Amino acid sequence: MSQADPQATAAIPGSIRLVAVDLDGTLLNDSKKITDETAGALACLPDQGIKLVIASARPPRSVRHIYKELNLDTLQINYNGALIWDELNGKPMFHRPLPGKLAAQIIDTARDMFEEVLVSCEILDKWFTDRDDHTHTTETGRLFRPDFIGPIDQICCYPITKLMLLGEPRIILRLEALLLERFDDKVSILKTDRDLLQIMDKRVSKATSLELIATHYGLTMDQVMAIGDAPNDVGMLQIAGHSVAMDNAHPLVKDVADWVAPSNNDHGVRAALRRYGLCS
Numbered sequence: 001m002s003q004a005d006p007q008a009t010a011a012i013p014g015s016i017r018l019v020a021v022d023l024d025g026t027l028l029n030d031s032k033k034i035t036d037e038t039a040g041a042l043a044c045l046p047d048q049g050i051k052l053v054i055a056s057a058r059p060p061r062s063v064r065h066i067y068k069e070l071n072l073d074t075l076q077i078n079y080n081g082a083l084i085w086d087e088l089n090g091k092p093m094f095h096r097p098l099p100g101k102l103a104a105q106i107i108d109t110a111r112d113m114f115e116e117v118l119v120s121c122e123i124l125d126k127w128f129t130d131r132d133d134h135t136h137t138t139e140t141g142r143l144f145r146p147d148f149i150g151p152i153d154q155i156c157c158y159p160i161t162k163l164m165l166l167g168e169p170r171i172i173l174r175l176e177a178l179l180l181e182r183f184d185d186k187v188s189i190l191k192t193d194r195d196l197l198q199i200m201d202k203r204v205s206k207a208t209s210l211e212l213i214a215t216h217y218g219l220t221m222d223q224v225m226a227i228g229d230a231p232n233d234v235g236m237l238q239i240a241g242h243s244v245a246m247d248n249a250h251p252l253v254k255d256v257a258d259w260v261a262p263s264n265n266d267h268g269v270r271a272a273l274r275r276y277g278l279c280s
Contacts, residue, residue, distance in 0.1 A: 016050060016276060017223040020077070020210050020236060021269060023056040023066065024139065025229040026246055029265045032139065034069065041270035042070060044279035053077065053213055055206045055226070055236060057190075057198060059162075060085045060125045062140040075216065079122060079162040080190065080232050081209035082200045092124060094212055096201050097159035098187065104156040106183060106199060110165055110175050117175065118166040120146075121155050128155040136166035136195045162200050169194040192230050207235030227272055229253055229264065244272040 021027045027034060034042075045052050052070065054063055055077040063076060067087055075093055076085050084094035103121065110117050118136055121128040126147040127140075134141060148155070165175060176191055179199070183189075188205070190198040206228075214224055222241035226233070229249040237243035237256050245257035246268045254260055259275060261268035273279040 015223060016225045016242060016278060017219050018051045018053060018214060018217060018225070019045065019273070019278070020053045020055045020206075020213075020224060020226045020240065022206075022228040022230065022233050023054060023058060023063065025248060025264050026227055026233075027054075027066075027264070027269050034066065035267055035270075037267045038270045039070070041267075041273045041279040044273070046071075048278065050278060051217060053210070055081075055210060055228075055233075057192070057232060058140055059083075059122055059127075060087065062143055063087075075213050077206055077209045077213070080188075080198065080200055080204060081206045082161050082204045083124070084209050084212060085125075093216070094209065095124070095161065096204055097123070097161045098163060098199070098201050100156040100158050100160060102183075102186060103160040103163050103199075104152065106163060106179060106187070107152055107156070107165075109179065109182060113175065113178060114167060114171045116167065117171060119152065120164040120166065121160045122162040122164070123155075123158050124161055130155065136168075138164070138166075138193075138196065162198060165197040165199070166195055172197055190232050192232060198232075205235045206232060207239050210236045211239065225272075225276060225278075227261070227269060242276060244268075244275075 051074050053074050057080045060078055078085050082096055086093045107119050118133055128148045129146050130152050132149050172195055186202055188200045188202050221239050224240045225242040226236040226240035227244045229246040231250050231252050234252055234256055243257045245253040245260050247263040261272045
């Protein structure tokens with residue numbers, strides 16, 4: 001859909017009761033900030049009884065400052081849906097991790113091919129790794145230090161919420177193919193950055209967790225709007241009653257969206273809220 005598509009019919013006023021929004025590339029601009037214009041638009045939602053839910057690949061600690069900035073009191077989706085976090089009470093509402101044994105097998109497979117690949121394991125809201133090496137890292141890695149640095153076998157004694165493999169793009173490309181061939185029936189593998197693979201339980205998705213949150217709040221999916229930009233957002237856009245892609249979104253996301261908003265650098269979320277009558 002395009003921004004001018006006449007088929008992208010706006011919602012009937014009052015029909016949207018929950019807005020689920022991705023962070024990086026969607027709510028946040030390329031400077032990793034929420035613009036004042038967008039923050040002002042989001043502030044309209046609580047007065048209308050509309051819940052705002054963050055749906056991110058990030059862990060809770062990397063979302064906390066945004067959650068506080070927006071004065072939220074809602075559940076949030078972390079790790080692409082492997083965790084639904086209750087920030088107000090500091091505890092998980094839903095958690096679907098990888099078995100530690102399976103994570104260890106994936107790591108062994110990856111390092112048999114490329115010994116230099118970096119491994120990061122997220123367990124709930126803690127970061128475990130065996131190498132304090134930031135040659136390749138994530139936005140969370142730039143903001144925080146590991147909670148534990150030690151042997152992989154000690155880390156994989158626990159269920160792993162999200163496993164990340166980082167390295168040169170040529171390495172990640174080859175690992176993606178290998179791991180999909182060997183583990184595709186057991187895990188979900190996402191590559192949203194050229195130097196990063198995110199690996200979760202096969203049943204994990206933002207879509208599944210968004211359905212759980214909607215049910216928790218007594219809502220149906222036709223009362224939900226989802227806004228995103230990356231392939232890991234496709235599922236939640238498909239199941240939401242109203243779906244919006246950023247202009248900077250991956251083509252797959254634009255293909256499933258009801259409407260394409262301006263980019264994340266051009267207050268796209270604000271434009272979406274205005275388009276659907278959620279703010280002035």
